[in-house]
Amino acid sequence: MQLEIEKLVYGGKGLGRFQGRTFFVPFTAPGDVVEIEETLKKSGYSEGRIKKIVKKGKNRIEPRCPYFGKCGGCDWQHLDYEAQVEAKRAILEENLQKIGRIKKPNIDEVIPSPNPWHYRNRAQFKVKNGKVGFFAKGTHEVVDIDRCDILKENLSQAIKGLKKLASLLPTEPNEFHIYSSNKDEVILKIVYHGKFKKIDLTLDDIKDMLNVNLVGFGIYKSGESGYPERIKFFGKDFTYEKIDKFKFRVSADSFFQVNRFQVENLIKKVSQGAMEYQYLLAADLYCGVGTLTIPVGRYVHKAFGIEASFSAISDALYNKDINGLRNISFFCRETEEGIEIIKENSPDLVVIDPPRSGLSQRIIREISSLPRLKRIIYVSCNPATLARDIALFYQHGIHMEKSKLIDMFPQTYHIETIAFLRKVR
Template sequence: MGKNKKRKVPVDLDQELELSFTGFTNSGEGVGRVEGFAVFVPYTIPGDRGRVRIKEVKKNFARGELVDLLEEGPGRIEPVCPVYGYCGGCQLQHVDYKRQLELKTQLVKDAITRIGGFPADLVREIKGAAKIWNYRNRGQFPLAHNGSNQIGFFKAGSHQLVPIENCFLQHEKINQLLEVARSYLSRLKGNNLKHLVFKVSPETEKTMAVFVTQNENFPEGEEFALFLREQVPDLASIVQNINPKPYGPVLGRKSRVIWGEESLEDKMNDLEFSVSAESFTQVNPEQTKILYKEALEAAGLTGKETVIDAYCGIGTITLLLARQAKMVYGIEFIPEAIEDARENAEKNRIGNVDFVVGKVEEVLPRMAAKEIRTEVIVVDPPRKGCEPEVLQAMAEMGPERIVYVSCNPATLARDLKLLAGQGYEPKYVQPVDMFPQTHHVETVVLMSKIEKQA
């Protein structure tokens, strides 16, 4: 086709057509093709054939909804949750777990080959989860105040509330807190309460409740807190978090303790951790142990190395690395998380760590400019991956190994390709399933510095 010749889009809005699904995307949608033109349809998988209505048409792809399933692809099962398909939380409940793992492995392979340009056989067998339900240690539930107060999840890609009674992915103690909170909702006045966030430590069995409000004025919080405490004996902490922003992250930067402890006490392996309301922690504690073991093995430490743990959160990976390294620097931009990290180092009597508050894309270039020597850099960025400045600074610092922990195969593969252009090569790619029933997949990659020929 000539360069300037526009390709005709072969589907129309609201058109109904039959499609065979052959692919699966990074956002959990099946892919069918019309004359080679991709149509993405949620809740379909490769092997399905179905009748589809086109809902959105773009230059290079269209998106449709499944109207009628005509043939079932391998691994299809009945979803267990009554709001599956309405609430935006799960994308793969209609697929058995074996097939979920195959699809996720393929997602990683597709990204590594198509975006990264690396061979597929770098990708190792995925580490599946033993517990595929009730694994989440954190639940974030939005509220709606339309006449009556309701709690649930937002419908995928919207701010429309889908009320729920419980969630099959949440730990039992979080569902218990949700049930108790629901029974109180009719007593709440006004619409200041935007979200309820519940956290649990399965190890210590303690729980935390966070009332996320639009502004500070929430006098009812005291009475609501008293009610929760009476009904849920293992509740250890109740915090009000203020987030005036209508969109974006659920939690704001300002919190006050309404009752109990400032942080949630948690444990992993033989380490103890304090987790404050605002801090990030991995949501699947059992699989986190496997993920961190992989990251640690990839780091290949002997006790002599200086290591950087970028995007360190409350310092979980940092402290594990520190026990096998000479010195570890953690970098994280949430000050409360760094406070937790410092407290956690002290609590576990680990002295060979230093934590820096700041954006990795600003701190790492400064470290590179100071010619700080480091043998290993671990990065665990959010879904958007590393900023180009971070990749550039890593290449300048020239560690022997870069361990990349990622929750998004597409940005991972993009960043690996850039690192490969800077003298690094991927040794292996290890997917870990941290999020059964969803399309999300975590991956650990070991990148090694290519030795220059003399």
């Protein structure tokens, strides 16, 4: 069957219709006329696979990477970058309208990544039978790669060395997690899911193999928490990031924003929100290493951050000192528990940057009933949960004034948004 792709949807697929039925087809572009075969039939829609491109949409380009289409890492390399960003804006707008129930959502700024390539400062490679790469979409098949053009150059160049390392280790690992600071200091985690034999290689051995400035490596076992648990570490287990006037220590087990070209923009936009009024107390939930708490802390009387990861909170405490800020405190708590601290302190500004699942109804209710609350700055990596939460905040008299799309994840369908909410009653 043949259909024309109308638009792209969240998840990356293109939407087209055939005899009134909706089809979602990966690796298509708006305006493409494609011949497809049906791969999945559900009650309200079908999924398909391209058999032939009959006519190319105007923004279709040649993908730059030889693994594109097989490797599950990227979704939109076949689209020029401007069209990718426009598709994200349209998806965000539609989510805010349909799920967030805002008639005319104000997306007042769209900030493309200064470089849509080589932006990622970290990767989690899968390893299987000598192959190193990412899973093919929707499978556990490792697509073997020799380079990755969305990764920072030194990390992409290290892939060949990682294959050599995988073959030399007494037990083949299941994953390699690798991170590079802006100063090219690299940290590697060797992750096992099951039993493994002792590793005798030294930091220098691995450094030579990878041909990068490896400052530390660790052996990890995937734990019940879902996060790999550290068994042993060799060398330095942290690096520093210098962003604008701020310096952050980021430990091997702490979260840090992945797009090295956009962190500064994220910090600037959130800080501008904190500057628009003289706030007395800012709470930053899901604060990581203090990436937003510390900049926000410069513009408010006092600030505090709450974060579940012990590693990230240790970094955050250190980071407030090296940035010379004395008006900030941090608490290591799950938000669900930390909400009590928030209630006791009664902030007038709340910054939130949760994982993809967004906020629970309870957290939304508790934040909304803070007596001094004036504004919420909600940073989100999932427009669907963001829109769901905005609709709930609305019920509590908190409205979205404006939002900004900041493209953290070029070549993929992922969308990062900063939404500015204000308490109106």
